[in-house]
Amino acid sequence: MSVAPKASASSWPTPPEGGWTADDLDRLPNLPPHTELIDGSLVFVSPQTVFHMRAVDFFNWQLQSLAPEEFEVIREFTIDIDRQNRPEPDVVVVHADVVEDPGQTRFPAESVVLAIEVVSEDSVSRDRETKPLKYARAKIPHYWRVENEKGRAVVHVFELEPTTGTYTSTGILRERMKVDAPFPMDLDLTQIKTRRDGSR
Template sequence: MCPQTYFRMATLRLLGRALEDQVPEDFEVVREMTVTLSGRNRTEPDLMIVPYDATTGPRQTSYEPADIVLAVEVVSAESEERDREIKPRKYAAARIRHFWRVEENNGLPVVHVYELDPATNTYAVTGIHHDQLKVAVPFSLVIDLTTGGRPPRRPEPDDSPAG
């Protein structure tokens, strides 16, 4: 496994939390599980949204492409070719309708949003989001991208005398 950057970890935390807060109740956010594209072909999105009923139990290792509502990849230096070229082609061929590719720009995430064109079985870009990700499909979602996934700072302890 390649070393992971703080950006990647923080972005996955930011998107994971926001998605968990906003997806409808009958869906769940899954992190780093595989999708079985064919008998000898699996891929592992960084994040996915799947229906709750697609999860079969604690020993499950993979989901079927038809179960994936959204696949998300956070690009790092080691994964550029896979995340920009190979995985989107595989996801489109598997008919996964929604795909987000997340890139870093000045320390903050930029989300490239794609939707599958069923006539061509390829992705069409529906938006590139810098400060705020706001989409209507697959669900209505609004995510502030300016926090960079960092948790809020804890307040400094109050050293003033009690009184």
């Protein structure tokens, strides 16, 4: 007589009633790097493309070199929106006075002046719909969405409209990105390539 093998215990954390909270991200053991909390659910990041990594590197480095002293530019760092939402923008610009110590794991949403998301295949709906809504509700003044258009970067630029509390598009930029907010910059988007020769 054969004996059916015992089912192995799941290694995935079981959410509590009401879902996870922002504080749980710092307490749960063995979470994959860059785990986000969206509406009380854990969101795990898929392996990223070369385009995604180069776009994140580009904006992180460029904004660090151009940002005035009152701002800090950080890549892949979570922000506290509310008890059930702690997303991790690909690049974030915050007021420098909230960067407190090397052990810090998150920033308050009210300190954020710009959130940048580089769209991946698995993050399209989050980056186009879910996150902009939450960032706007948190009153983050600027949101940029970076997309891969045939191996080249296209940046959708949004600014918070104070009367409605929603984002309004201020431009869709290719090749060159010249903006005045949150601080002046003139960026050559053609430097973001899928391969170093510019081909896909």
